[in-house]
Amino acid sequence: MSATDTIFALSSGGLPSGVAVIRLSGARSLQAVEELCGRIPPVRRASLLSIRNRNGNKLDEGLILVFPGPNSFTGEDCAELQIHGGRATVKAVLAALESMEGLRPAEAGEFSRRAFLNGRMDLVEVEGLADLIAAETEMQRRLAAEHASGGLSLLYESWAKRLTHARAMIEAELDFADEDDVPGSVASSIWRDMHALEQEILNHVADARTGEIVRDGLKVVIAGPPNAGKSSLLNHLAKRDVAIVTDIPGTTRDVLHVDLDLSGFAVRLYDTAGLRATEDIVEREGIRRTHLSMSDAHLLLLLSEDAQWTSLDGIYDGQTLRVRTKSDQVKTPWPEDGADVTISVKSGDGVSDLLDAIGRHLPNLEAGSALALPTRQRHILNLSTARENIRRAIEATNGLDIQAEYLRLAGQSLGRVTGRVDVENLLDVIFSEFCIGK
Template sequence: MALRGALSAAGRRWAQQRLCCTARGDTIFAVSSGHGRCGVAVIRTSGPGSRGALRSLTGRPELPPPRVLALRRIRDPATAEPLDRGLVVWFPGRLPGLRPAEPGEFTRRAFHRGKLDLTAAEGLGDLIHAETEAQRRQALRQMEGELGRLYQRWSETLTQALAHLEAYIDFSEDDNVEEEVLSQVDAAVRALEQELGAHLQDGRRGELLRGGVRAVIAGPPNVGKSSLLNLLCRRPAAIVSPVAGTTRDVVEVSLNVTGYPVVLSDTAGLRDATDPVEREGVSRARDRLQRADLVLAVLDATAVPAEPAGLGAAVGSLVPPAAPCILVLNKADLLGGDTGALRAACARGPPVPPATLLSCKTGDGIDRLLELLGQQLAQLCGDPLAGSPSLTQSRHSQHLGDCAAALARYGRHRARDLGLAAEQLRLARRHLGRITGHVGAEDVLDIIFRDFCVGK
């Protein structure tokens, strides 16, 4: 038997204490809704003592109908003191032969029964772990099968091309297959190669959205990099000190910025350090810069030239070439009202990246920075609901790259050996099938006999 009740936090604490004392033998209980402060909790009991526990807690000899929620007053069995009101439900007995499901077992069974492919299963996992709205949208789209349908369409194109090519190889001498079949296969392979190449060259949008954009705060010492990190995450995540070189290691936090996931790193000030510990910190900062998806280049607004060429050169000394960047001119509060020249220089565009004046001390300029950050994230991750679904897994990229390589080899073998060319189509199709989990040979035979009716 099992008992489930929806109790307040106070009622849950009491039930934990009382049921712990009365649980004997095979009767067990647990808080099923997790721990922590909350307005409602679910407590579950299981075993032969559940019936008596339900009667004691509700103070009523009759039980509610099986598998029907009932509202009951929860009381202390010893004193009859009312504790709370909650919903109770009981399930008399258990079916034999049942066991708890393994993690992911329901999804695995759905895959084996053909109810979803591997990409949809991966989308379900991403949906469970989604932390931002954009991640949720992308995961839901993949879970609903859009990515799987795209790969399935490509697989069907390859299956048909392979079937036609093999039919030509086997039966062209009997005049059952026209020569123009080869031209159709070539055209289909070229079109698929172009479409697949465009899919691979999407700037890793789906992977960035799934795993988070790696944004690095970089700049010289004592320009306010750690203050900027604390301002963006709204807590003292990094130590702030007027002493230059305080940050020696990488401080990393995860943020949700306008629905996009960001992994933000504060790094050591970039300079020729003499202290060995600081030197290691600078080395780690430069390494993070090389791997960054986005750089927040922080400079002291009181110590930079107020003209575009000078600002562009200052940024270029910090940021790797072609890396997406936002220039943050901190300590704007020290400029007083004399900000016109800097604002004009920031608004000129290249060689100055998108820029804003900011005061981490007062917070002035933070809205503009968040606006620029949101624009950059939208460019990097794209709209998860627009266009074709994006790549989300490195596993997909690897198999699609292998598929593209096989299609390229098809073109090289096509003029010399049709058998080798057919093998490349077979390999390309196999790599697509490994993404979705559907790899078979019967489909090729089906198309051969459907389209050509060989042997009639």
């Protein structure tokens, strides 16, 4: 398969559907439309045309749009066929396209890959687009839209420009020190800005946990001894029977989960095996998996029906909500027992209080605030490397050329986040700001 092939794919949802959209990209896209429809419609205008195969048999009638490159999603010539979404109809049109020379079905993600390779999107925008398609909550949508539209990329681009400017000033002092119009002290302006940039990146990386929660959801593990009501709570919140509930201790052997939408955030609740000493090899494996889930949790709901709280020493030291369960079975008031919330899934008492308590562990983001947050581990690693190299440049005492090299490495790490690691022409920056050699 060649990157120069013209590709096509069904880009809308599953079939059957009211409308199906078939997308094409590549040098033969417009020719393919002409073969199918008899002519190429006006660019960027929807035209109702008949679609026929090579034998002249009418396959369907639909809206046809063409988008000549480079002003298209992929940067190549593109076309869209908006046809009826019957399985047989779509299959016939796809077969007609596949029969044409130079056309082939697209591979997974190939349209976005071509958009990246042709400079229409960077890696952060591509990742944002994928997240936007997968978004299930309002905050996930907002975060993904911010990334897909280039909001985060603009921040990184501004940092890259500051690094390039710093390197240009250093090169100017190294190579053109005899010229009167070159600043004599890089330190007085450049290093002050590099100190500020290092702190900005450090603050940005510190928001990684917030970005992780917004994108992947708040991970809440329900833990406690057997028969404390863990599975019953999971089923109650899910409004369906996800976990098996019996009076027999040790019913839950594996980690189950459900996803909730809480105040626009995704919250993933994990039901786990009861914490106790056991000789049952299967239950012991379930408890081991419970410990693994707890190590990744943002919040732990520690359940108990009698306020005898299970010790978590050496297992979990993060944020915990103590939840006393089965309040409907108690006829007299409880003494002070250390519980943060008291609930009954049978009567529903206290469940809304529990959800409010979980909600207080969600990020506090203003409704109109920009979500320029790092969300992936590769973002964090490259940003941290960039910050470390800026710090080394600031602290280096063995010459401006060494400091410039550290800043170059910082720029490379920053470029790896967006996928744009260009060889900057530093002289362009220098000549744009000075009149060297006049």
